[in-house]
Amino acid sequence: MKIPKKQIQKHSSVKSTLRMTPISHKKGKGLPETAICKECKAVYHSKKWFLDEKLYEQKKALKDVHVVICPACKKTQENVPNGIVTLKGDFLKQHKEEIMNLVHNEDTRSKQYNPLKRIMKINEKGGEVEIQTTSAKLAQRIGSILFKAYSGEVEYKKHENMEFMRVEWRR
Ligand SMILES: [Zn+2]
16 A cells, blocks of 8 residues: 555645544554464464464464554554443342353353453442453443343444444443
């Protein structure tokens, strides 16, 4: 892709310069052939991320392996989730362990498909649980799994850009 440099310079202002600071990263761009994440041990190989302890040890032993922080760990560090699921209600309080097991199972399943789609953080306050995810779709799936398993009420609020989803499940 060619970007006409002269044109950008001509029209650039302070605002557009700010917007151009590299906050988000294009998928896989700039990544070497093989890399490992020092935080979660994910391995980047053949343009994909894997979570596999054996593969990690194998790649770690390579002389020229690139040690990086994967996009999911970066999101966690910078505290920028793509999904937030809030759980509330008396039923939740009574069955929290069981419900959270279901949530953790979905996290494990999701990471097997794509290590970058995972739960970042779980906060609990005043009997409510807030689950932050790196993926809007994972947030949506957690909501729909809880609804299927326990019914109750579920609400999805999708952002315009489709990259962020807020989910609330109550029972
Ligand atoms: Zn990582």
